[in-house]
Amino acid sequence: MQISSRFTIAIHIFSCINTFRDEYKITSNFLAMSIQVNPVIIRKLLGQLKDAGLIEIKRGSGGASLAKKTREITLLDIFNAVESLDDGRLFHFHENPNPDCPIGKSIHPVLDSRLEQIQRAMEKEMQSITLEDIFKDIAKYTKKTLPLNQV
Amino acid sequence: MQISSRFTIAIHIFSCINTFRDEYKITSNFLAMSIQVNPVIIRKLLGQLKDAGLIEIKRGSGGASLAKKTREITLLDIFNAVESLDDGRLFHFHENPNPDCPIGKSIHPVLDSRLEQIQRAMEKEMQSITLEDIFKDIAKYTKKTLPLNQV
DNA sequence: GTTTATTGTAACATTTATTGTTACAACAGA
């Protein structure tokens, strides 16, 4: 199965904060218009990003902002913040291999280190990409034009 | 979300075939006893592995066997055989970013290449590990002892 | 030819995660 869209939505959120922070208050409604999902979905994600120390949110008055420099936030930070992997493991292992079978007994300890090896390769690549990199890429595609909502 | 257990179950299947092929007919029931899942689950997986050209299955008389050398089957081959990723993509992208927003318009083309970059890092690591490697690891944990079923 | 074990597959149930939605109390600033 695919990794959930929370990851790409979270990156979208950061991109909006970075692009519009000087001109607009970044509320869940503002983000919902750009991402085109329900504002409550956004708020839950914002909560996860806040809990991970990546953004700050103002209650009441509203608005999200970056808690770190764009160079200091990696895609791995974002992935870990929004993707709740069971026990931190990317791969789901079948639960009950038969301990009375020589393979059933050994498959788990043997495979675990290999699965970790694969997961680490993915995480290392995620860690090598920062929001700064993403924002540079975006700058090639867009100039700051008129925002979409005038509310 | 985690990657489904079909992946680890498939590796378990290969391990059983390799270990018991000279002594036992590797049926879905035999495998189900070692893996401890329903035989129909096993049969569906065996079908996927057969379609990918990794194993051979005998109808009627029954039994699965390797279609290639253990050096020639990588974890990536197995992953691709049993994990049906939508459009081959590991990451699910939110469907409808707003094209009227500068970020909404650019997020998809910009992120796509980065997501591919991450996926490729994972696939490269999977490709570097063959069944031969796994079977060597297993050999350190187990000697061929009495099989579990006498049926 | 009959019997037997097995595969392939349909049909369905169960569980879990994702995603979407409405509603509203808590909050902070005007």
Add this chain to the structure above:
DNA sequence: TCTGTTGTAACAATAAATGTTACAATAAAC
């Protein structure tokens, strides 16, 4: 006090993973 916003509960809808029973098709053994 009014207003807009966040945080969160409660629930619905969808989709995927996993489990189960049943049975026709198959191939070998007798």
